[in-house]
Amino acid sequence: MGVEQHPDYEKEIEWLDFTKQYMKIVIKASESNEENFRENLKGALEGVDFKDSSFNYINMLTNSNLLRRTNEEVRNLKRNEKKPYFARINFKRDETGLEEILYFGKVSLFDKETQQPIIVDWRSQIANLYYDGRLGEVSYKAEGEEYEGYLSLKRQYIIDDGELEEIRDVDLTTTDELLQKSLSESASNRLTDIVSTIQEEQNNIIRADLNKPIIVQGAAGSGKTTIALHRISYFIYTYAEYFSPDQLMILAPNRLFIDYISEVLPELGVDNILQTTLVDFVKKCISKPIKLLSPEMKLLGFINGDFKDPDMVRWVAKFKGSFEFRDILDHYSEDILQTLLPEDDFFVSKFRLYKARDLRHLITHEYRYLPYYKRIEKVKKILQNTVRLEKKKMLHKVTSFYDDKLDKVLFKTKIDPEKRRSYVIKAMDKKEALIEEITKQSRTAVNAYIKKLPNHDLFYYYKKLVTDQELFAMYASDLLTEEQIQFFCHYETKLHLEKSYEQEDLAALLYLQSKLFGIKKELKARNVVIDEAQDYSYFQLIALKSALETDMFTIVGDLAQGIHSYRGINDWTPVLEEIFPRATYKTLQKSYRTTIEIMNAANELLKLLQLELPLVEPVVRHGEQPVFHKINGSEKNTITDLTKEIEDLYADGMKTIAIIGKTNKECSKLAKAFKKYSELPIQLLKENEEINKEEVVIVSSHLSKGLEFDAVIIYSNEEKFTENEIEIKLLYVSMTRPLHRLLFFGTDLSNFILHKVNRDLYIENPPH
Numbered sequence: 001m002g003v004e005q006h007p008d009y010e011k012e013i014e015w016l017d018f019t020k021q022y023m024k025i026v027i028k029a030s031e032s033n034e035e036n037f038r039e040n041l042k043g044a045l046e047g048v049d050f051k052d053s054s055f056n057y058i059n060m061l062t063n064s065n066l067l068r069r070t071n072e073e074v075r076n077l078k079r080n081e082k083k084p085y086f087a088r089i090n091f092k093r094d095e096t097g098l099e100e101i102l103y104f105g106k107v108s109l110f111d112k113e114t115q116q117p118i119i120v121d122w123r124s125q126i127a128n129l130y131y132d133g134r135l136g137e138v139s140y141k142a143e144g145e146e147y148e149g150y151l152s153l154k155r156q157y158i159i160d161d162g163e164l165e166e167i168r169d170v171d172l173t174t175t176d177e178l179l180q181k182s183l184s185e186s187a188s189n190r191l192t193d194i195v196s197t198i199q200e201e202q203n204n205i206i207r208a209d210l211n212k213p214i215i216v217q218g219a220a221g222s223g224k225t226t227i228a229l230h231r232i233s234y235f236i237y238t239y240a241e242y243f244s245p246d247q248l249m250i251l252a253p254n255r256l257f258i259d260y261i262s263e264v265l266p267e268l269g270v271d272n273i274l275q276t277t278l279v280d281f282v283k284k285c286i287s288k289p290i291k292l293l294s295p296e297m298k299l300l301g302f303i304n305g306d307f308k309d310p311d312m313v314r315w316v317a318k319f320k321g322s323f324e325f326r327d328i329l330d331h332y333s334e335d336i337l338q339t340l341l342p343e344d345d346f347f348v349s350k351f352r353l354y355k356a357r358d359l360r361h362l363i364t365h366e367y368r369y370l371p372y373y374k375r376i377e378k379v380k381k382i383l384q385n386t387v388r389l390e391k392k393k394m395l396h397k398v399t400s401f402y403d404d405k406l407d408k409v410l411f412k413t414k415i416d417p418e419k420r421r422s423y424v425i426k427a428m429d430k431k432e433a434l435i436e437e438i439t440k441q442s443r444t445a446v447n448a449y450i451k452k453l454p455n456h457d458l459f460y461y462y463k464k465l466v467t468d469q470e471l472f473a474m475y476a477s478d479l480l481t482e483e484q485i486q487f488f489c490h491y492e493t494k495l496h497l498e499k500s501y502e503q504e505d506l507a508a509l510l511y512l513q514s515k516l517f518g519i520k521k522e523l524k525a526r527n528v529v530i531d532e533a534q535d536y537s538y539f540q541l542i543a544l545k546s547a548l549e550t551d552m553f554t555i556v557g558d559l560a561q562g563i564h565s566y567r568g569i570n571d572w573t574p575v576l577e578e579i580f581p582r583a584t585y586k587t588l589q590k591s592y593r594t595t596i597e598i599m600n601a602a603n604e605l606l607k608l609l610q611l612e613l614p615l616v617e618p619v620v621r622h623g624e625q626p627v628f629h630k631i632n633g634s635e636k637n638t639i640t641d642l643t644k645e646i647e648d649l650y651a652d653g654m655k656t657i658a659i660i661g662k663t664n665k666e667c668s669k670l671a672k673a674f675k676k677y678s679e680l681p682i683q684l685l686k687e688n689e690e691i692n693k694e695e696v697v698i699v700s701s702h703l704s705k706g707l708e709f710d711a712v713i714i715y716s717n718e719e720k721f722t723e724n725e726i727e728i729k730l731l732y733v734s735m736t737r738p739l740h741r742l743l744f745f746g747t748d749l750s751n752f753i754l755h756k757v758n759r760d761l762y763i764e765n766p767p768h
């Protein structure tokens, strides 16, 4: 049915025009100053013949101030001018018996005259009726109250460039056609907002209790990243009065990923959120540059078999992210605190101004909420204050003591005058000397006292623990074998000789930093979103929670994509039970990204992983089966075949295409060959780069995590994906990147473990 045939077409067009004009007026009113407001308004209203009396020119003028909005609101209105809303409901409230027609969009707009909503924000509570509600008797909650009523209509719109293109009425029987349509569109190299097609299971996560942390285990393509960002938008909307966006932080796996998600938040009406990586965040917290080995080095080391003793290297990585290592650091820092406790009473000259016992009490009890070195700063301040207050008193005491003595001597009659003279001189000298001593020590005693306490930096403490075998054994001998202790300290000594740290050290560094020195106030986000959280270690999550002093985390991840599982999380239970006990736990099993055919093949790999995760359910969207192409000719022939395939994909409407190789080495070689034998524009993607839409992207499997493309070619010439946990996961990640088409180019089926995949699920060597 064409949009014009819809029975409500005329009414809908009228409402859309009205909404667009109202938006325009509000924008103009807000942008203009008093002098040119009238002129602008005239312009805005030109040719508009509103039936509604509240829209006449005079009314608009008198309401000009009411129409004004903050800059941010205007920005949001402008962003949505061309697509003011995406859905509508008809809801008859039991309370009033009146039917309300509500239009939902990404920004709210009210008729200032009547206070009636023109557009209702998708984040409002009543929008739940659109996302969750079936037609019929429904209810929604707002501010603790439950409102009941009858939902008689759920309608979706496609509005493009301000023009109404489609109207769809959703009832119980129709599948969500809008979702189908939006999923069949092509990837733009940037994540988009999904406000018009958020599914019920996703809506439950976006709106789950905002006062609690949340952990989401979601299948590849289930919308984890998208939903985490929509939850931020919902959070900001709900707590606009208490939170400003700069108190939120998103931790992404790399800068490439940040670029990938960067445009969604402004689209959702949220600006100014700190988007960073764990590495960059920790570097800022410890406020000293460190040489950090590339986070992927170890992964590649395992893949390439670079380690002499891979099991032990894997063990060190795992251990540094464990609860046990946290316990060791706890004990170690308790002992550091003991070294910071003063042993001597604090004196200025002969006056004892503070007992060591009292200072120790301050440090261990009164200031226990502070990092250790901050406690010492406090003590220093207290001593300085005490000295300031006591100085006069001390001077007075000394003066009056000697003055008394002098008085007595001077008025004593039976004393030899010579003796008296010498006594007086001595007493005067003593008095002078003491006054001088008090005055001088009042300036220096505090510093001298504090100087007696140790004063080391973070790196000194960390290095000492992990490289001094005797010291380390003191804390670790109950937990580790002698061989492990030896290997660990040897491994760390080697790293420290090169003045290097590795990704796995970030947890300990951040944890110690927060315990000993604290982190700057401006870095203390009050709410944190972690994407790809399966690659974090338990200790990294603990360290973040401890450093930021909040448990308000949104954690999304997929254990099946845990390519760093040697150091990362293999099970959410300890995270839930021991780190975020208040957290809500949710799962997402449906994949929205890819087709049934591609997901069926990827699910076969999931089976090989033997994780306790259910298989992924693709939403009903069919496409072509994955295809395997054997390469056996020269490099030139391979590139010619690939180029031809890519041209066909472009011809089929694919806009973004990636070739994924197992490692950077394979990718670099392929990129070089393309340069030599093909005209196709190619981008060999690096971690800190932005994706160029116009080019075919060549990217290594670990870096492709989180990204998506219309079509993906997985390429394996020299490097096969072998059947071990990490490589199966790398292949699984690569296979779940495409929206529409998946191809394998390799020397053998087994390069992609396809010999273990049901033969009916892919096509082998189709004729070109």
Ligand SMILES: Nc1ncnc2c1ncn2[C@@H]1O[C@H](COP(=O)(O)OP(=O)(O)OP(=O)(O)O)[C@@H](O)[C@H]1O
Residues within 6 Å of the ligand: 179, 182, 183, 192, 194, 197, 198, 199, 202, 218, 219, 220, 221, 222, 223, 224, 225, 226, 227, 558, 561, 592, 593, 705, 706, 707, 708, 736
């Ligand atoms: N309700 C929805 N409506 C339309 N598109 C959706 C919906 N949910 C998810 N998508 C789309 O599915 C794709 C996958 O989403 P996203 O990247 O957020 O998933 P993910 O779980 O983070 O994936 P992965 O773990 O594989 O990186 C995106 O293109 C997203 O826009």
